[in-house]
Amino acid sequence: MEIDKKEVLRYMGYKNQIIDDNMTLLIDECCLEMIDICRESSVYEIFDIERKNDQLFLLGSTLILKDSDIKNLLAHSKKCVVMAATLGTTVDSRISYYSRFNITKGLIMDACATTAIEYLCDELQNVVMQNALKDGLHITTRYSPGYGNFSINNQLEILNVLDAYKKIGLSVTENSIMLPRKSVTALIGLSKMVSPKPQVSCKSCKNVECNFRKDGGQCAK
Amino acid sequence: MPNKINFNNFLLFDGAMGTMLQKYGIKMGELPESYNMLHPEIIEKIHSEYLGAGCDIITTNTFGANRYKLKNTQYSVEEIVESAVKIARSVAGDKFVALDIGPIGQLMEPLGTLSFNDAYDTFAEQIKIGAKYGADIILIETMSDIYEAKAAILAAKENSSLPVICTMSYQGDERTLTGTDPLTMVNILQGLGVDALGVNCSLGPNEMLPVIAEILKYSSIPVIVQPNAGLPKLVNGEAVFDVHAHEFAQYAKIMAEMGVTILGGCCGTTCEHIKAIKGELIQLIPVKRDVKRITAVSSPSLTVVLGEEIRVIGERINPTGKKKLKEALKSNNMDYILQEAINQRDAGADILDVNVGLPEIDELEVMVRAIKELQSVINLPLQIDSVRCDVIDAAVRIYNGKPLINSVNGKEDIMDSIFPIVKKYGACVIGLTIDEGGIPKTAEGRLKVASRIVERAAEYGIDKSDIIIDCLVLTASAQQSEVKETIRAVGLVKATLGVKTTLGVSNVSFGLPQRELLNKTFLAAALTAGLDAPILNPMSQAMMATIHAFNVLWNRDIASKKYIKTYSTFEGSPTIQGKQLTSNDRDLNRVIIDGMKEEAASLTKELLNTMTEMEVVNKYLIPSLDIVGQKYESGEIFLPQLLQSAETVKKSFEIIKERMMASKDKKLSKGTIVLATVRGDIHDIGKNIVKILLENYGFEVIDLGKDVHEDVVVEAVKNGNIKLVGLSALMTTTVRSMGETIKALRDNNLDCTVLVGGAVLNEEYAKMIGADYYAKDATQTVKFARKLFNCE
Secondary structure (H helix, E strand, C coil), rough: CCCCCCHHHCCCCCCCCCCCCCHHHHHHHHHHHHHCCCCEEEEEEEEEEEECCCCCEECCCCEEEEEEEHHHHHHHCEEEEEEEEEEHHHHHHHHHHHHHHHHHHEEEEEEEEHHHHHHHHHHHHHHHHHHHCCCCCEEEEECCCCCCCCCCCCCHHHHHHHHHHHHHCCCEECCCCCCCCCCEEEEEEEEECCCCCCCCCCHHHHCCCCHHCCCCCCCCC | CCCCCCCCCCEEECCHHHHHHHHHCCCEEECCCHHHHHHHHHHHHHHHHHHHHHHCCCCCCCCCCCCCCCCCCCCCCHHHHHHHHHHHHHHHHCCCCEEECCCCCEEEHHHHHHHHHHHHHHHHHHHHHHCCCCCCEEEEEEHHHHHHHHHHHHHHHHHCCCEEEEEECCCCCCCCCCCHHHHHHHHHHHHHHCCCCCCECCCCCCHHHHHHHHHHHCCCEEEEEECCCCCCEECCCEEEEEHHHHHHHHHHHHHHHHHEEECCCCCCCCHHHHHHHHHCCCCCCCCCCCCCCCCEEECCEEEEECCCCCCEEEEEECCCCCHHHHHHHHHCHHHHHHHHHHHHCCCCCEEEECCCCCCCCCHHHHHHHHHHHEEEEHCEEEEEEEHHHHHHHHHHCCCCCCCCCCEEEHHHHHHHHHHHHHHHHHCCEEEECECEEECCCCCCHHHHHHHHHHHHHHHCCCCHHHEEECCCCCCCHHHHHHHHHHHHHHHEEHHHHHEEEEEEHHHCCCCCHHHHHHHHHHHHHHHCCCCCEEEECCCHHHHHHHHHHHHHCCCCCHHHHHHHHHCCCCCCCCCCCCCCCCHCCCHHHHHHHHHCHHHHHHHHHHHHHCCCHHHHHHHHHHHHHHHHHHHHCCCCCCHHHHHHHHHHHHHHHHHHHHHHHHHHCCCCCCCCEEEEECCCCCCHHHHHHHHHHHHHHHCCECCCCCEEEEHHHHHHHHHHCCEEEECCCCCCCHHHHHHHHHHHHHHCCCCCEEECCCCCCCCHHHHCCCCEEEEHHHHHHHHHHHHCCCCC
């Protein structure tokens, strides 16, 4: 596990303010502590895609994709990777602890964890990409339920298909909150063509108040 | 129908259900339990195949047959469990049918939203139906969370008379996903009275061996192992288990020779695996194990064993003689209690005593809440301390782990009311050497009472390893001649009964000057006599130093490691926190703006020598906060820097509040505000940021926490006659419950203003759900509150 400090700062809304030694030290400490308490785990499966009645069926699983954004992402894909990753429960309880008794550290740890789960997903995506390349396939970007119009309700089905609770302890509440908190589910398409980037614009996302968007940035790297 | 199950022999379970279902074409994501209804012939066939392979027990296809997992399906728990048990029963003949109970699939509080009682009800429903249709055993399996396992075991034992087996799943680091180690698991589950315990799933047989060895070391009941057929390896994008039948059986043989008596298979195992194990078991006889009982208490992730190093029981969470704690309990201020716990832990306490007995409060309710809150923050085992039996019962029931009960004594009626609780929940208990005749004067008299406690406990099936005797400390000022009798009694009780001992050390000095001197001298004497776990104030450096020193001198702190670590850098070592202040920046304004929180307390104290509390607030705290707020809004500083300053002010405020409480001066509060993260939502960093800033400006905040039901908000607003409520939600899915909370407040005709915030909200959305105002961040909330309460 590696945590990119620049990313941590970005998640905290950093815009080149002057940071004194104490704060620098604190952020460094938090990065190390986060790496220490992460119990990262992940799981993925690859399915063939069948297209029928304007829907995408992931063969051998119960997943059926109907939302236009995810169908666009997979427009040229013949296979689909279904993945889930988590940092584990210790990260949650530590963040919760600090957010009550040392809120500064709570906030920084939260940003560290967000950076860490993205890193974990990037690593997993890398493995997927390397394996796909061996078969002459290219990957699309990674796309998660809740982005664009890809309904967040797909989370439950993705976790069921992956048997994620049993395998990596990942669950989802009735309100579609994944627990442990620092977790991701996502789909990646595998296609013979190199997919044009970026396929997904920030503008199609429902989170209109997002701070990254206001600043003209993007939540995904 | 089979005979009664015999746990003295080997018992062979079946292998995986899921793996077999995949063979028969189940899709990934499909509900395996639906096959009980849709394809009963397949389930029947799988059971028959396992029976044919030679297993003694088949497991019903009910792993996920609970109300949460079945919620959005067309099936009820009743029909799934009924059909599953009937199918198994129809082919089992004289073999046993185990009702399979898997995890609910939701995280429990405090990490998740599933409460202990809901988990219990969910399991109870499955178990009642399973027992009704003829299951022979209850198999609670693949648990990661020991708290969920406890709920399931209690549900099994309170709703059926069937034998109960419980297994948990371990990761490569020899802990479950929620952090339970093997010793802790054994200590808790054995206490709860299961018939067998062990490990299954997640790992292959080879990876499980160290976990199994550890379990066998401590478990005096039969041990079960159901490994996966190795660790899954990805072959052509598919997970494959590659430990085949013969190799698997060789591992089973090794396990049986280690002392495991119940075997079976989990993911990836098939009839071939079971048949191969059977072939090995026929040639073996169960190993007789001689397990030495230990005295140990546990939190979910930490077990404290008595009798090795000296263990400190922290006494600070007890309102007797503590004004601030009394205030905190009366005003439901859990943060204060939690801070006491954290301080004691940091000072080196191993176990924390929790006593919330005050006549003015509902002790039961506050105790349950305190236990839950404490366990969400620290992982030390707790000692549940009350004179009320119903309070102990409720607290021990919801406690996560194996607690220590404080206390029982030699009085018959007390023993009759406390021992059943100790037995049922598998707790440890402190036994005071006092009975109907009072405290015996002599050591021999106290031994007599202790002996009777141990004997009566045995009649309830409680092993003496679960009893810790307190020979009771008398005060030197009143009963000087009897002080040394306590020391003698400790030695006598240990030598005669072989139990562990505790003492409330600081009683000895009551009413005399320089109490610490007497306390530490008495402590040293008691330790020498064999005291295992003194109850004391860990914040006292002298007391802790005596213990550190004793552990060195009595060869308990091996190679003096702990001692050296504590004392070699005792003087003059540089700290990394905070830069040293020079004389000209010893200014509280500067300190706040720069967020140097370590300096705030001492500077505030200094200022209070020449100023009133209000002057410090108005001349220093508020103006500095305003400057910091402006800097934040203009982008000169960013959020962590704002918070660093807020925490600095908080430190200063704590000193000021303390002074005001002591002087009974005018009230500081600018108004009281209720904050809550709404039902279903568990993101509360944002709310906590708002809280600290509001407190900084002198508002009193009633923080209801996260995942708060609307009724709780209504109740708090009603009771406190609250004028401003702040609600937060982070998900589009939970904004709905935000709307419902606002509606509940309006329906109750409560005259309060509702302010909302959270990432997915905006002005428009806030209006739509009936909120009065929307605040985009914490500083805006503060501005609004100051306006509403006319503070500007």
